[in-house]
Amino acid sequence: xxxxxxxxxxxxxxxxxxxxxxxxxxxxxxxxxxxxxxxxxxxxxxxxxxxxxxxxxxxxxxxxxxxxxxxxxxxxxxxxxxxxxxxxxxxxxxxxxxxxxxxxxxxxxxxxxxxxxxxxxxxxxxxxxxxxxxxxxxxxxxxxxxxxx
Amino acid sequence: xxxxxxxxxxxxxxxxxxxxxxxxxxxxxxxxxxxxxxxxxxxxxxxxxxxxxxxxxxxxxxxxxxxxxxxxxxxxxxxxxxxxxxxxxxxxxxxxxxxxxxxxxxxxxxxxxxxxxxxxxxxxxxxxxxxxxxxxxxxxxxxxxxxxxxxxxxxxxxxxxxxxxxxxxxxxxx
Numbered sequence: 427x428x429x430x431x432x433x434x435x436x437x438x439x440x441x442x443x444x445x446x447x448x449x450x451x452x453x454x455x456x457x458x459x460x461x462x463x464x465x466x467x468x469x470x471x472x473x474x475x476x477x478x479x480x481x482x483x484x485x486x487x488x489x490x491x492x493x494x495x496x497x498x499x500x501x502x503x504x505x506x507x508x509x510x511x512x513x514x515x516x517x518x519x520x521x522x523x524x525x526x527x528x529x530x531x532x533x534x535x536x537x538x539x540x541x542x543x544x545x546x547x548x549x550x551x552x553x554x555x556x557x558x559x560x561x562x563x564x565x566x567x568x569x570x571x572x573x574x575x
Numbered sequence: 576x577x578x579x580x581x582x583x584x585x586x587x588x589x590x591x592x593x594x595x596x597x598x599x600x601x602x603x604x605x606x607x608x609x610x611x612x613x614x615x616x617x618x619x620x621x622x623x624x625x626x627x628x629x630x631x632x633x634x635x636x637x638x639x640x641x642x643x644x645x646x647x648x649x650x651x652x653x654x655x656x657x658x659x660x661x662x663x664x665x666x667x668x669x670x671x672x673x674x675x676x677x678x679x680x681x682x683x684x685x686x687x688x689x690x691x692x693x694x695x696x697x698x699x700x701x702x703x704x705x706x707x708x709x710x711x712x713x714x715x716x717x718x719x720x721x722x723x724x725x726x727x728x729x730x731x732x733x734x735x736x737x738x739x740x741x742x743x744x745x746x747x748x749x
Contacts, residue, residue: 443670449686450669451593452662453635460663461670472667476659483632484639488651490626491643498622502745509744510625511704512714513736516721517628518598518701523726525595526694535691542695546602547702550610553603557592557692565688572680572687 428462435462455479534571538564578614579646579653586638586657595693597635597658601700604641605707614645617707624704629737635659713749 428434435443443461450457456476463475497503529535538560545556585607593600601624608614615623623644627637635658642654676682705718721736743749 443673449682449689450662450666452590452596452666453593453633453659454596455633456635456659457662457666460667464667464670469667472663476663479633480636480655480659483630483636484651484655486632487627487630487636487639488643488648490630491640491651494622494626504618504622505744505747505749506741507622507625507744508708508710508714509717509740509742509749510629510737511621511708511740512710512717512744512749513721513733513740514625514628515701515704515708515710516718517725517733517736518601518697518704519718519722520725521598522694522698522701523722524729525690525697529690529694535687538688538691539695539698542692543699543702546696547699550606552606553600553696554588554592557594560692560695561685561688563688564691565684568687569680569684572683 434466531571534567535564538567576649579649581612582642582645582650583653583657586642586654587661590658590661593658593662594689595696597633597638598700599693599696601637602696602703604638605703608641608645609707615641617709619644621704621708628733629741710749713743717743717749 429437429440444454444458456479459475459479460472463471463473465471467474494503498507526536526539541563542556542560545551545560546553586604589600589603589607592603605620609617609620620641623640624637627634627640630636635655638658639651639655643651646653705715708714710718717740721740724731724736725733740749
């Protein structure tokens with residue numbers, strides 16, 4: 427929409443800024459909305475595009491939540507949600523698989539994936555600690571490898 | 576009210592480590608909301624995840640649903656803002672300097688270093704959803720099938736799979 431229809435930015439600009447938004451933590455789409463909004467209208471643009479992106483889905487999701495509060499105890503609704511959760515779970519495994527396959531230096535970096543899973547899913551350590559420790563180790567290895575090239 | 580403030584603080588802290596987006600936060604949200612505070616149980620958490628999957632809009636909205644169940648409208652608002660606002664402000668301030676960071680050795684190192692962690696987080700999230708839903712044979716068979724389909728036909732819109740999952744669930748297969 428931004429690139430093809432309105433031509434507010436070129437594909438290269440879009441990719442560069444999406445790269446930043448994926449590099450930083452937080453919801454990528456919201457970050458991107460803020461960046462694009464700022465570019466055109468400063469603070470007001472950033473606020474409007476962030477809120478504009480989220481307001482509609484926010485209202486829809488609240489309506490769904492109210493429906494869930496009313497009908498969530500019905501057996502049919504529960505089994506339907508169970509089915510959706512199973513599909514969502516499969517999609518998450520698929521996403522992890524694809525992201526893992528995209529890592530270039532697997533012998534050096536996949537051990538950090540395994541450590542993260544051990545810390546988060548098995549030992550249930552707090553994520554901020556795991557991420558800081560993991561990033562120090564994994565980023566350290568990456569920094570060292572970049573220096574050797 | 577105190578729960579709403581607690582929710583805001585907990586999720587605000589999490590937003591700073593959400594490398595890989597809100598999806599990567601699923602395991603930590605489960606730890607905070609279900610295990611530590613007992614605000615929700617396993618079943619409700621799984622249901623909210625399912626609703627967020629089926630709903631249109633960015634997947635960060637699972638946070639909104641959790642907030643709603645914990646603290647009503649203000650809970651939903653607080654958790655959504657906590658997740659989006661801190662990084663939005665930071666990125667607003669940083670964007671003009673991005674050119675000067677981009678391509679630096681430390682910036683590349685962080686990008687490379689964070690990817691394997693994000694993979695681990697998303698894998699952990701998937702496992703936790705699977706375990707807290709208490710799936711039987713049908714559930715795990717569905718998960719495996721969806722994994723295979725999503726890897727084989729990458730352009731397939733996930734909504735088709737979600738609709739099929741809803742039907743299979745209704746039919747009592749999962």
